[in-house]
Amino acid sequence: MKGFFVIIFTLFQFGLFAQQAGSYTVQDSINDAKIINEFYYKTKFQVRLSNQRTLLSSGVDIKINALNIGFQFKHHYKLGLFGLLSNRYVLSAEENPGVAYFEASVLGYGAYFEYVLFENYRYYLGLPFTVSSAFVGAQAFDNNDNALKEQDLRSDNFGMTSLGVSAGYNINFWLTFSTGVGYRLAFSGQDEENDLLSTPFYTFGVKVKLGSFITTISRHKEVLKMKSIYFRDKDTWRGNKFKKRHPNL
Numbered sequence: 001m002k003g004f005f006v007i008i009f010t011l012f013q014f015g016l017f018a019q020q021a022g023s024y025t026v027q028d029s030i031n032d033a034k035i036i037n038e039f040y041y042k043t044k045f046q047v048r049l050s051n052q053r054t055l056l057s058s059g060v061d062i063k064i065n066a067l068n069i070g071f072q073f074k075h076h077y078k079l080g081l082f083g084l085l086s087n088r089y090v091l092s093a094e095e096n097p098g099v100a101y102f103e104a105s106v107l108g109y110g111a112y113f114e115y116v117l118f119e120n121y122r123y124y125l126g127l128p129f130t131v132s133s134a135f136v137g138a139q140a141f142d143n144n145d146n147a148l149k150e151q152d153l154r155s156d157n158f159g160m161t162s163l164g165v166s167a168g169y170n171i172n173f174w175l176t177f178s179t180g181v182g183y184r185l186a187f188s189g190q191d192e193e194n195d196l197l198s199t200p201f202y203t204f205g206v207k208v209k210l211g212s213f214i215t216t217i218s219r220h221k222e223v224l225k226m227k228s229i230y231f232r233d234k235d236t237w238r239g240n241k242f243k244k245r246h247p248n249l
Contacts, residue, residue, distance in 0.1 A: 109132060163182055
């Protein structure tokens with residue numbers, strides 16, 4: 001008789017376990033897939049700022065900032081156009097009598113492509129590639145820092161291309177800590193320009209994704225649901241904290 005009650009109790013416990021395991025239905029799986037598709041696979045318009053900073057300096061550090069406007073589609077592909085402008089950097093003027101130095105900057109425009117290797121709520125890894133047309137504008141100054149407008153220079157247009165690796169840690173859905181490395185190659189007719197611009201570079205900074213910020217406000221419950229899907233099987237302090245705060249998601 002005692003053995004009979006043990007069997008009944010075991011079957012009862014197994015039934016509870018099966019009921020809990022079965023609470024995640026096929027329809028739940030379909031709904032989750034729709035949410036993930038909405039946030040990561042649907043074509044998205046993107047506007048972002050990027051930068052490239054000289055990694056191995058040859059005496060002149062150049063930071064090239066770019067405004068990127070384009071699309072991300074099928075989750076893995078980013079494509080668009082950008083305009084670029086560098087910081088002002090100082091060049092010597094040994095071959096220009098009466099000129100002490102030049103303050104130069106790089107201006108241009110181009111196109112970018114990025115293959116997204118991996119992206120979820122928390123992490124990002126991609127391979128960015130750019131091609132651009134640029135020129136160097138240089139303002140002339142004398143020893144007293146007076147501008148010599150008649151001595152200003154502008155180079156011919158030349159091509160540049162770059163290839164790198166970009167990684168990111170998403171602090172939340174709209175704020176990302178990003179970094180990366182790459183190599184930029186310039187095809188100028190001037191050796192000095194090629195030497196300065198053909199160089200390894202690194203990127204480092206925080207990105208604010210305006211579109212994702214607006215989505216977080218306007219569709220807050222859906223963003224939380226997407227976040228819960230990511231944290232569902234994560235046994236980490238951050239995942240447990242989220243699941244404790246949102247037990248019904």
